[in-house]
Structure formats: C-alpha cells, structure tokens
Amino acid sequence: MTGSDQRHASAAETVSFTLPRYVSAAGVHPPLDTQAYQSSRLRAPGQPLIPMTQRLTEITGPVLGAGRVTADDADLTTGHAGEPLGERIIVSGRVLDSDGRPVPDTLIEIWQANASGRYAHRVDDHPAPLDPNFTGEGRCVTDSLGRYQFVTIKPGAYPWRNHYNAWRPAHIHFSLLGRAFTQRLVTQMYFPADPLFPLDPIFNSIPDPQARARLIAAFDIELTQPDWALGYRWDIVLRGRTATVFETPGN
Amino acid sequence: MSEGITPSQTVGPFLAIGLPWPDGPFVVPAGTAGSIVIEGIVLDGAGQPVPDALVETWQADPDGRFNHPDDPRGPATAPDGFRGFGRSATDPGGNYRIVTLRPGPLPCPDGGTEAPHLDVSVFARGLLDRVVTRIYFCDEADANAADPVLASIADPARRATLIAAQDPGDAAGGRFRFDIRLQGDGETVFFDV
Numbered sequence: 001m002t003g004s005d006q007r008h009a010s011a012a013e014t015v016s017f018t019l020p021r022y023v024s025a026a027g028v029h030p031p032l033d034t035q036a037y038q039s040s041r042l043r044a045p046g047q048p049l050i051p052m053t054q055r056l057t058e059i060t061g062p063v064l065g066a067g068r069v070t071a072d073d074a075d076l077t078t079g080h081a082g083e084p085l086g087e088r089i090i091v092s093g094r095v096l097d098s099d100g101r102p103v104p105d106t107l108i109e110i111w112q113a114n115a116s117g118r119y120a121h122r123v124d125d126h127p128a129p130l131d132p133n134f135t136g137e138g139r140c141v142t143d144s145l146g147r148y149q150f151v152t153i154k155p156g157a158y159p160w161r162n163h164y165n166a167w168r169p170a171h172i173h174f175s176l177l178g179r180a181f182t183q184r185l186v187t188q189m190y191f192p193a194d195p196l197f198p199l200d201p202i203f204n205s206i207p208d209p210q211a212r213a214r215l216i217a218a219f220d221i222e223l224t225q226p227d228w229a230l231g232y233r234w235d236i237v238l239r240g241r242t243a244t245v246f247e248t249p250g251n
Numbered sequence: 252m253s254e255g256i257t258p259s260q261t262v263g264p265f266l267a268i269g270l271p272w273p274d275g276p277f278v279v280p281a282g283t284a285g286s287i288v289i290e291g292i293v294l295d296g297a298g299q300p301v302p303d304a305l306v307e308t309w310q311a312d313p314d315g316r317f318n319h320p321d322d323p324r325g326p327a328t329a330p331d332g333f334r335g336f337g338r339s340a341t342d343p344g345g346n347y348r349i350v351t352l353r354p355g356p357l358p359c360p361d362g363g364t365e366a367p368h369l370d371v372s373v374f375a376r377g378l379l380d381r382v383v384t385r386i387y388f389c390d391e392a393d394a395n396a397a398d399p400v401l402a403s404i405a406d407p408a409r410r411a412t413l414i415a416a417q418d419p420g421d422a423a424g425g426r427f428r429f430d431i432r433l434q435g436d437g438e439t440v441f442f443d444v
Contacts, residue, residue, distance in 0.1 A: 017323040019360050029259040030379035039261075042296040043377030043433050047409075049443035052383075052400060056357050057370045058444050060319035061309060062336035068272075098254050111269025119265045123303075137269040173263065175270060180321070181309045181370050182444060186381065188260040205379050206258045214257055237254045 019059050020241040022182040023098060030205035037201045038162050054182060059241075061180040065107035065141035074140040076112075076152035084134035086115025086153035088229040091189070091217065095146045095176065098240035102146025103183075109139045109175040110150060117156030117170075126158050151229065157196060169196035169203060176236060183238040190216045191232065259380040264303050266374065267340055271305070275338035278308065278351035283332065285313075287425045289386060289415060290348040293341050293373065296434030300345025304375035306431070308337040308349050308386070310368070315355030337369075356394055366394035366401070373431060382441040386429050387414050404440055412439045 032044040052058070077084055095103040113119045113136060116128035120135050134153065142148050155170045171188040178184055190203065194216075197203055206212040214237070223231025262270070279286050289308075293301040311317055316327035318335065329335070330352065339347040349369075357365040369386040387395050395401055395414065404410040418426035432439050 016362075017358075017360055019323065020321060025256050028256045032379055032382070034379055037261075037377070037379065039377030040379065041377075042299075043301065043375060044379075045382060045438060045441050046296070046434050047438050047441070049382075049441050050404060052403070052442040052444045054444060055359055055365060056317060056322065057309060057311065057365075057368065059321050060317040062334065063319060064334065064336065096254055098256050100254055109269050111265065119268060121265045121268055123264055135268070139269075171260075173260075173266070173269060175262075180319075181372075184307075184372055184381065185257065185259060186262050186374055187257055188263075202260060202379070205260075211255060211258045214255055215260070237257045239256055240254075 019054070019056065021054055022059065022180060022239045022241045025239055027208060028206075028211050031207070034201065034205040037205055058182050059180050061183065062177055063105065063179065065105060065177070068107065069139050069141055074138055074148075074150050076110075076134070076136060076138045076150065080133040080135070082133045084114065084131050084153050086131075086134075086156075088151070089154050090149065090151055090223055090225065090229050090231045091172065091234060092147070092149040092223055092231065093217075093234040093236065095142050095148065095236045095238065097183070097238050101240065102142075102144075103179060103238055104142055104144045104146055106142050106179060107139065107177045108142065108148050110137070110152075110172050112136045112152065112172040113155040113158055113170075115153050115156050117158030128156070128158070154191065154230075157194075162201060167196050167199070169194040169200050174236065176238065178238045180241075185236070185238055187236075188215060189234050192216055192219055261376060261379050262305065262374040264376040266303065266305055270338070271340040272338060275340075276347075276349050278310070278334050278337040278349060279330070280332045281350060283330070283352070285352055286350055287353055287427060288348060288350055289369070289427045289429055290346065291428050291430040292345045293347065293375070293431045294345065294433065295377075298435070300341070300343075301375055301433065302341055302343045302345055304341040304345070304347070304373055306339050306341065306347040306349070307372040307374075308351070308369045310335055310351065310370065311354040311357055313352050313355050315357045315367075353388070359399060363399055364394070364397060366391050366398035368398075368400075371431075373433070375433075378433075382433070383444050384431065384439050384441050385413050386427075388427065389414050389416050390424075400442075409440050412437060
C-alpha cells in the first residue's frame with residue numbers, strides 16, 4: 001500500500017461516508033422451509049436467518065461479463081452440427097431495479113431442458129430423447145438500457161419424483177449477478193397459461209400470487225418474427241436502492 | 252416508480268449445465284504470489300454431502316478495497332487478475348474449492364472496522380433461495396473480536412461456524428477449511444441481508 005492509499009484508507013475510517021442501501025425483498029422470495037418441496041427437508045436451514053446490516057461487501061459485487069461472453073452465447077440454437085428440434089423462440093426483456101432503473105452491463109446465464117423435457121445432464125434419467133443439437137446453456141450481458149435477448153427452443157415439461165405424478169411446468173433457469181452482492185438472483189421463467197401451475201410446489205412456494213405471476217413471460221406478437229420464431233417478453237426486477245448517510249459519532 | 256421484485260426459485264439439480272466456469276474457483280490465477288486456498292464440504296441435515304451445490308464468494312482485495320463504483324473510497328488498485336468473485340460447483344463428494352488472496356479489513360460507515368471476510372452464497376436443489384453466510388479467518392482473532400457482524404451472533408458456538416480453520420498439515424499457512432452445514436448439528440449461521 002502506498003502512502004497516498006494509506007491516507008485514503010484512514011480517512012475513510014474516521015469520516016462518515018455514504019453507502020446505498022438495497023431495499024428488502026421480504027415476503028417476495030419463497031420460504032426456505034417449504035415442506036411441499038421434498039428436497040428442502042434436509043437442506044433448508046433450521047435456524048432463523050440472522051439480520052445483517054448492508055456494508056461495503058454487500059453493496060458492491062462483481063461487475064464482469066463483457067469479457068466473458070460472445071454474441072453467439074445468446075443463441076442456444078446454434079453451435080452444433082444441426083438445428084435443435086422444437087419450437088424456436090425469442091426471449092427478450094429488461095433487467096430493472098425496483099425503482100424502475102435499468103440494470104446495465106450485468107451477466108445473465110440461462111439453462112434449460114430440450115423440447116422433449118430432457119436435460120443434457122448425466123443425472124437426468126427421464127426417458128425422453130436427448131437432442132444432439134441442443135445443450136441448453138446460454139449467456140449474455142445486458143446493454144446500457146438493461147435489455148437482453150436470447151434465441152432458444154421452448155423447453156418441454158418433465159416429470160420429477162417430488163410426489164406421485166409430479167410434473168414441472170416448462171421453464172428456463174435464469175441467473176443474474178446484478179450490480180451488488182445484495183442483488184444476486186437465481187430464478188425460473190415460465191410460459192403463459194401452463195396447466196401445471198396449480199400443481200407445482202416450486203412455483204407455488206412463492207407466497208404472494210402477484211409475485212408468482214411475475215415469473216410468467218408474456219407472448220408478444222411484436223417480438224415474434226414472421227416465418228421464424230415466437231416471441232416471449234419477460235422483465236426481471238432486482239432489489240432497488242436508496243442512499244443512506246451514516247454519521248460518525250462525534251462529527 | 253416502484254416495480255415488484257422478481258422472486259427467487261431453486262437452481263434445481265442441473266445447474267452444472269449453465270453455471271460453472273472453468274476459471275470459476277480462481278479469484279486470482281493459479282500460482283499468484285500470496286494466494287490461499289479455501290476449501291470445504293457442503294453437508295445436508297443428515298450429514299450427507301451435497302454434490303449439486305454451487306458456492307460463490309465475493310470479497311475485498313488485500314487492501315480492503317472493491318473495484319466497484321459504489322466503493323466511496325474511489326478506484327481500487329487490485330493486483331493483476333484479481334476478480335473478487337469466486338464460483339465453485341461441489342464435486343460428487345460435496346467439496347468446493349476457491350483460490351484467492353486474503354482480503355483486507357474494511358472500514359464501516361459508522362466508524363468501526365470489519366474483520367477480513369468473504370461473503371458467500373450457496374445455491375442447491377432444495378434451496379428455494381440462496382443462503383448467505385460469511386467466511387472469517389481463524390488467525391485474525393483480534394479483528395474478529397471487534398467485528399460487528401460476528402458480534403451480532405449471541406451464541407459463541409454459532410459464531411464459530413463462520414471461522415475458517417487452518418489446515419493443520421499446512422506448514423506454509425495458505426490452506427483454510429470452511430465446511431458449510433445447511434441444517435442440523437453445527438448448522439452454519441446464515442444471514443438475511
């Protein structure tokens with residue numbers, strides 16, 4: 001550390017400084033101990049979460065992405081010898097914070113089953129065909145207005161072992177880094193009017209029906225490309241922030 | 252304008268398709284001078300390894316600075332290749348591993364000092380939202396004693412779940428062990444941030 005850096009650091013320790021504070025997501029996310037979701041029974045913490053004040057580590061986060069993706073990474077239908085089977089779709093939207101501000105330059109990673117409802121993963125033993133032309137992973141970085149767009153195929157519904165005759169509604173997994181540790185989000189995007197919604201314990205783990213509905217993309221004829229692909233629009237909203245000034249006692 | 256926040260959903264059992272990066276565990280490139288290894292096992296409530304988890308870390312550089320526009324102290328001068336962010340999927344035995352530099356202590360907005368630490372997110376099938384914890388270092392006893400987050404945990408036994416242990420067989424002092432118990436005996440402290 002240079003002498004100049006040291007002066008900066010010690011100044012920060014003695015003078016008050018301003019940090020943004022990210023709003024609470026209380027009541028939005030599913031409770032960790034959702035009993036209807038069997039896998040949570042041995043994995044959800046039994047002790048209550050301890051409230052933590054947001055400080056420097058929580059209001060900062062990895063701002064990376066641009067160097068980690070190429071334009072091809074946003075098209076899940078290319079990169080193989082042939083075209084994947086299934087219904088070609090465009091999934092597009094904006095990443096915003098809860099104050100309506102766009103979240104630019106943030107990494108979005110997605111993964112999904114193929115059109116038959118089978119994942120290209122050794123653990124998936126659903127007896128539906130793998131597609132040699134579909135791996136089901138994609139990534140992109142939002143632009144300066146928070147916009148993103150993927151080209152993929154519509155994933156199929158698939159059975160799982162949670163309970164008798166359990167089927168997951170078709171979905172695409174989304175992972176977002178956001179601009180701060182506090183904004184990190186992993187979620188799933190669903191398709192409109194899926195008859196499996198009322199039966200799915202993961203979808204229904206979200207207590208508020210309005211919050212649940214925010215995971216469902218909207219069919220969009222404007223986004224749909226003639227003779228090519230159906231368009232689905234889905235905006236993602238991360239926790240917004242407010243500036244809070246902390247005063248050093250005695251100042 | 253106020254928008255409704257998008258709710259979380261589990262990463263499910265197939266996160267390995269989309270999330271691991273070849274260089275994910277390397278917060279600094281392998282062989283970086285002064286680098287340390289933090290490794291451990293993720294365990295469920297039956298004491299069984301969790302082979303389909305993802306562990307992510309976020310931390311300050313050795314000067315206690317962040318390369319981020321919201322660090323009010325201005326641009327950091329992090330060592331070459333330091334990313335601050337680590338990501339490790341667990342292996343079939345539930346093990347994760349991060350290669351990084353030791354973070355520096357941090358000033359608090361209200362005048363105190365946070366002990367060197369890493370913020371941690373754990374994702375897995377069975378977790379409908381990430382769980383958040385922190386890694387502190389066993390050889391920072393004085394700094395840990397003054398840390399406001401550790402001080403917010405009343406039970407010393409629970410507080411101890413956040414302290415990475417030095418590997419006793421490690422003469423060079425660069426290996427730390429931090430196991431994550433999601434549930435049950437010795438359950439790791441998780442935070443609502």
